[in-house]
Amino acid sequence: MASMSSSINIATRWNGGVFKALAKRFFANESFFINEFTAANDGELVLTQTFPGDIECFELTGNTMYLQPGAFLACEPGISLGLGWAGIASYVGREGLFRLKVSGTGKVWFGGYGGIFEKEVEADYVVDTGHLIAYDPTIGIKMGLAGGLFSSFFSGEGLVTRVKGPGKIYLQSRSLDGLAAWTNSHL
Amino acid sequence: MTSTLNFELSNRPDFGTLTVQLEQGQQIFAETSAMASMDANVSLKSGLKGGIGQSLMRGIAGDSMIVNTFTAENGEGEVVLAPGPPGDMLHYQLTGNNLMLQRGAFVAHSDHVEISGKWEGAKGFFSGQGLVLLKASGTGDVFFNSYGAIIEVEVNNDYIVDTGYIVAFEDTLTYKVSVLPGLSLRGKIKSLFFGGEGLVCKFQGQGKVWIQTRNVNPFLNWINLFRPTNDSK
Amino acid sequence: MQHEIIARSAASAAQIQLADGETVTCEIGSMIAMSSDINVETTSFERGSKKPGMLKSIKRMFVGESWFLNHFTAIQADQTLLIGPQQLGDIICHPLRTTALIVQGGSWLASTDGIEIDATFQGLGNALFSGEGIFWIKCTGSGDLFLNSFGAIYEVEVDGEYTVDTGHIVAYEETLEFKVGKSNASVIGSLLGGEGLVCKFTGSGKLYCQSHNPQSFGRALGPKLNPR
Numbered sequence: 001m002a003s004m005s006s007s008i009n010i011a012t013r014w015n016g017g018v019f020k021a022l023a024k025r026f027f028a029n030e031s032f033f034i035n036e037f038t039a040a041n042d043g044e045l046v047l048t049q050t051f052p053g054d055i056e057c058f059e060l061t062g063n064t065m066y067l068q069p070g071a072f073l074a075c076e077p078g079i080s081l082g083l084g085w086a087g088i089a090s091y092v093g094r095e096g097l098f099r100l101k102v103s104g105t106g107k108v109w110f111g112g113y114g115g116i117f118e119k120e121v122e123a124d125y126v127v128d129t130g131h132l133i134a135y136d137p138t139i140g141i142k143m144g145l146a147g148g149l150f151s152s153f154f155s156g157e158g159l160v161t162r163v164k165g166p167g168k169i170y171l172q173s174r175s176l177d178g179l180a181a182w183t184n185s186h187l
Numbered sequence: 188m189t190s191t192l193n194f195e196l197s198n199r200p201d202f203g204t205l206t207v208q209l210e211q212g213q214q215i216f217a218e219t220s221a222m223a224s225m226d227a228n229v230s231l232k233s234g235l236k237g238g239i240g241q242s243l244m245r246g247i248a249g250d251s252m253i254v255n256t257f258t259a260e261n262g263e264g265e266v267v268l269a270p271g272p273p274g275d276m277l278h279y280q281l282t283g284n285n286l287m288l289q290r291g292a293f294v295a296h297s298d299h300v301e302i303s304g305k306w307e308g309a310k311g312f313f314s315g316q317g318l319v320l321l322k323a324s325g326t327g328d329v330f331f332n333s334y335g336a337i338i339e340v341e342v343n344n345d346y347i348v349d350t351g352y353i354v355a356f357e358d359t360l361t362y363k364v365s366v367l368p369g370l371s372l373r374g375k376i377k378s379l380f381f382g383g384e385g386l387v388c389k390f391q392g393q394g395k396v397w398i399q400t401r402n403v404n405p406f407l408n409w410i411n412l413f414r415p416t417n418d419s420k
Numbered sequence: 421m422q423h424e425i426i427a428r429s430a431a432s433a434a435q436i437q438l439a440d441g442e443t444v445t446c447e448i449g450s451m452i453a454m455s456s457d458i459n460v461e462t463t464s465f466e467r468g469s470k471k472p473g474m475l476k477s478i479k480r481m482f483v484g485e486s487w488f489l490n491h492f493t494a495i496q497a498d499q500t501l502l503i504g505p506q507q508l509g510d511i512i513c514h515p516l517r518t519t520a521l522i523v524q525g526g527s528w529l530a531s532t533d534g535i536e537i538d539a540t541f542q543g544l545g546n547a548l549f550s551g552e553g554i555f556w557i558k559c560t561g562s563g564d565l566f567l568n569s570f571g572a573i574y575e576v577e578v579d580g581e582y583t584v585d586t587g588h589i590v591a592y593e594e595t596l597e598f599k600v601g602k603s604n605a606s607v608i609g610s611l612l613g614g615e616g617l618v619c620k621f622t623g624s625g626k627l628y629c630q631s632h633n634p635q636s637f638g639r640a641l642g643p644k645l646n647p648r
Binding site for chain 3: 202274334335336337338345347348349352372383398413415
């Protein structure tokens, strides 16, 4: 929360039960306390994320979407948040073992580092790990080498995420690891 | 002379990103780690472009020696390139002339372009960051990035730029690096680790210079406090 | 003096046009580029001293090191100066007239000659932020005041009450009253919900906020970097 009208109250609650919430805390890097903002009268609420970048909103109508840890910003009450297993491959790619599953009816706001662009994937597409932030449940995720063995390591790309459509994916135009690597190169 | 590459620059000026649609067999050469995403039929090969000699020269200028070659095989292929820092990205068309790039600004180039770090008259080496340049020459496309937004300036006589903000300039300009005492922080601030020398570059002549609106040194000094300490691990 | 904010909005810069003899005072390290007929002088102030400078009766106090200022004076007509802050973000020019503006120290970029700066000001209780290098300055007088933000700047015309997370305050007019407290009624909620201290402004006046919090950003990126 950056700022808000004073008619808005904040209540902090555990997200979906203590055990589930603990699991989410340790593996998905989401703080397991969710802040619930309720307006007593009409009010304005300004929410922002930690890193600079775009914020997008999609409207779910009973369907599901998967979000990378840290990308979730806010949602309306009709949305339920759950943990999905992203697979060991996802952990190797530094994204963490879990992904956030959002489903139900209502708006979901998520943010990225940099600009967000969406892409309809039909067959196969390759994404540098760290740039993928959200995707349809119909998308298959697999880790792979960026190029041949030599190229994969020297290219700086290492492991990449190979996505298989059909479905929609959301990418961010910068990655936190990319920023850290660039900063480290100067230190 | 127009580019042979089918490209688009998006998210400017804050998170400049390059999307290239390669024709079958067409190639683009990029700095390490620049790939954000690509079609599965684009091959990625890392190597020392231009042979060992060229790469060694480039290595002296501070950029990594390895260049990634992306080739679209069995059909067209898309490559999306995004650098590490938040900032802008621009395209420059070389027409047999030279473009000087500050260290770290190079993103990618097309075929028929050579990048080197050493040439006759290479100068401007000062202690600290100073001005460490790469030269792009040939006929083709060069893409360069910045930390912060890029502003293009047409120099007609004299123009002075703090060296931490120089991204690229045409070689029709002459340049001279010196210390502007009023800007120097050396000896004044104890906690200054990066930058602060007060180095400026005076450009003269006719040509374009591209400057960025942020300097990496203050960022490094500020983020330094948030780094883990060796004993905390 | 003419000015234009360009290259918005995550890495904005201020293009300033100076007439012969005109001076603008900037935070040191903010010069990006300039035409060649400009003189640069530096003044600095030690903690607790009251040395007069090029701006009238400046009082300085800051956390830690000396605060250095560059004074750029054109010695010919039509000189241009391009300045930018250290952090990523936007720049706004606030025309200072009769109401004083309290500015977060790191958000002050530059000001023209008619503006006085008092850095001994104890707004919002300096003790609360002393570990984070944050200090507040009070700007009075008449002229152009350039503010920078981390992220985007948004203006709020407060008329009644408005609450801001303390890391998101850029500047506020002196006519506003404020109270600093926790965001949640419950202490546990406040700590675990991730929300820090908030400042509740009451009254009538202008408030400038920034969309991002530098401390949060630093704490998120820091652990990924090489240790020192």
